[in-house]
Amino acid sequence: MEITDIYNKLKKVFGDGIGELKTDVPVSPFFFADRSKINAVALFLRDEESLQFDNLSCLSGVDYDKDNLAVVYHLFSYALGHSLIVKCLIPKSDPKIQTVSDVWAAADWHEREAFDLVGMVFEGHPDLRRILLPDDWEGHPLRKDYKVPEFYNGMKVPY
Amino acid sequence: MSELRTEELTINMGPQHPSTHGVLRLVLTLNGEIVTDVKPVLGYLHRCFEKHCEAMTYPQVVPYTDRMDYLNSMNNELAYVLAAEKLLGIQVPERVEYIRVIMCELQRIASHLVAIGTYGNDAGAFTPFLYCFMDREKVLELFEMVCGARLLYNYIWVGGLSHDITPEFVTKTKEFIKYFRPRIKQINNLLSYNKIFIERTAGIGVLPQDVAVNAGVSGPTLRGSGVKFDLRKDDKYSIYDRFDFDVCVGWGERGVVGDCWNRYIVRAYEMEQSLRIIEQAIDNIPEGDVQSAVPKRVKPVVGESYVRTESPKGELAYYIISDGSLNPYRIKARSPSFCNLSVINQISRGHMIADVVMILGSFDIVLGCIDR
Numbered sequence: 001m002e003i004t005d006i007y008n009k010l011k012k013v014f015g016d017g018i019g020e021l022k023t024d025v026p027v028s029p030f031f032f033a034d035r036s037k038i039n040a041v042a043l044f045l046r047d048e049e050s051l052q053f054d055n056l057s058c059l060s061g062v063d064y065d066k067d068n069l070a071v072v073y074h075l076f077s078y079a080l081g082h083s084l085i086v087k088c089l090i091p092k093s094d095p096k097i098q099t100v101s102d103v104w105a106a107a108d109w110h111e112r113e114a115f116d117l118v119g120m121v122f123e124g125h126p127d128l129r130r131i132l133l134p135d136d137w138e139g140h141p142l143r144k145d146y147k148v149p150e151f152y153n154g155m156k157v158p159y
Numbered sequence: 160m161s162e163l164r165t166e167e168l169t170i171n172m173g174p175q176h177p178s179t180h181g182v183l184r185l186v187l188t189l190n191g192e193i194v195t196d197v198k199p200v201l202g203y204l205h206r207c208f209e210k211h212c213e214a215m216t217y218p219q220v221v222p223y224t225d226r227m228d229y230l231n232s233m234n235n236e237l238a239y240v241l242a243a244e245k246l247l248g249i250q251v252p253e254r255v256e257y258i259r260v261i262m263c264e265l266q267r268i269a270s271h272l273v274a275i276g277t278y279g280n281d282a283g284a285f286t287p288f289l290y291c292f293m294d295r296e297k298v299l300e301l302f303e304m305v306c307g308a309r310l311l312y313n314y315i316w317v318g319g320l321s322h323d324i325t326p327e328f329v330t331k332t333k334e335f336i337k338y339f340r341p342r343i344k345q346i347n348n349l350l351s352y353n354k355i356f357i358e359r360t361a362g363i364g365v366l367p368q369d370v371a372v373n374a375g376v377s378g379p380t381l382r383g384s385g386v387k388f389d390l391r392k393d394d395k396y397s398i399y400d401r402f403d404f405d406v407c408v409g410w411g412e413r414g415v416v417g418d419c420w421n422r423y424i425v426r427a428y429e430m431e432q433s434l435r436i437i438e439q440a441i442d443n444i445p446e447g448d449v450q451s452a453v454p455k456r457v458k459p460v461v462g463e464s465y466v467r468t469e470s471p472k473g474e475l476a477y478y479i480i481s482d483g484s485l486n487p488y489r490i491k492a493r494s495p496s497f498c499n500l501s502v503i504n505q506i507s508r509g510h511m512i513a514d515v516v517m518i519l520g521s522f523d524i525v526l527g528c529i530d531r
């Protein structure tokens with residue numbers, strides 16, 4: 001299915017929850033979804049007969065711009081062979097977003113990673129802990145304003 | 160008789176444990192010998208590669224990708240370089256494409272040999288391990304001949320290759336193909352169809368198809384569950400559409416589809432397919448300059464690219480966001496082992512501790528790839 005068809009289908013169901021389709025970007029077209037509707041959007045994408053996005057290929061947390069973080073979902077359908085990119089903007093002042101780990105199990109660890117490194121909170125995630133960094137780490141390294149700490153637990157970091 | 164007092168026991172498997180294939184800790188909850196819960200603890204090898212990349216230029220990232228899945232550097236480089244080239248809109252010469260495919264398939268053989276050898280070792284079969292490493296050595300020698308490095312190559316560059324191949328490499332590769340074909344059969348005789356090995360792996364850790372797809376499992380682990388999907392065939396990146404090869408899936412010859420043995424046997428048969436690809440490619444390498452398309456200055460436009468490739472472990476993808484400067488704004492590596500490992504809890508419950516070792520081995524994880 002073409003991206004415009006998928007987009008129109010979603011737009012019809014979710015209305016304002018789906019932002020404008022961006023096709024003028026150099027590589028792949030994408031659209032924004034509302035962060036408070038992403039779980040319902042995800043469920044629809046997975047279960048709708050003509051879409052069947054059964055696989056979440058990748059979930060990336062991004063420090064998107066000055067005021068926003070973003071989560072980027074790369075979806076793929078083994079059943080139908082098409083793919084899709086959906087993004088969600090999250091304001092830095094209130095970094096919360098719905099989880100999709102109940103829709104795709106693959107999101108579980110990816111969301112933990114995004115929480116760990118970029119620092120958005122996935123509401124409804126069953127076990128939101130740091131995954132790659134130690135539990136007592138402070139800050140989220142993939143934020144653009146992150147400063148490498150001089151000390152870790154009283155030990156001087158050598159560089 | 161008074162009732163026996165029983166309680167669940169929590170033990171750590173790892174981080175220093177030979178069967179966790181690196182520094183991985185599994186927190187096992189046991190009811191007697193039966194595992195009731197597995198919690199993987201990651202991050203012992205975390206270097207925040209993605210953060211480092213943001214301070215590098217695009218070509219400088221390539222050596223970092225080498226160190227992700229260090230048994231599989233060529234495929235790592237290819238995935239990153241394809242994503243960068245897509246962003247830059249570079250078309251590389253035919254010769255480069257052919258050499259890349261040959262290198263990646265040789266690397267796939269080397270990687271699968273480690274997977275098979277160490278997996279046999281997990282089951283107590285030490286001999287196949289030595290045989291596999293002997294053969295892997297031959298592949299590494301080929302790499303050494305081309306670029307001087309044996310493990311971390313920095314060979315595939317954005318737009319080209321660091322070195323051209325020599326006629327000697329072509330002869331040696333052909334010799335290797337001739338030598339290696341019977342060796343696959345030998346490995347199968349030694350290990351794959353060994354009765355003890357089958358009893359240890361068949362019917363253990365069954366991963367159903369729908370669970371695998373939903374959890375983002377990919378590569379031989381997914382094909383072991385009977386999903387006939389290979390990005391080389393289905394996504395046709397690079398020039399894989401020109402070669403004739405089969406996609407191997409677990410078909411339940413021993414055990415049931417989706418168990419450890421089926422995940423394992425996919426790798427054994429994939430080596431044969433890699434040989435077929437190399438055979439078709441090695442005689443058809445066109446002439447040309449391998450560095451003619453290497454850009455002097457890599458400065459892509461504002462945009463992003465996502466390229467998925469089939470690494471020996473599974474679906475390896477790079478997501479690159481460019482802000483139009485010399486450094487990537489964000490690089491995210493979608494590592495196959497990371498997703499594959501995430502199903503371990505689900506399929507290990509109810510098995511013995513010894514079976515968890517076999518299940519973990521059957522994913523063929525590399526911690527450098529998981530922790531990044």
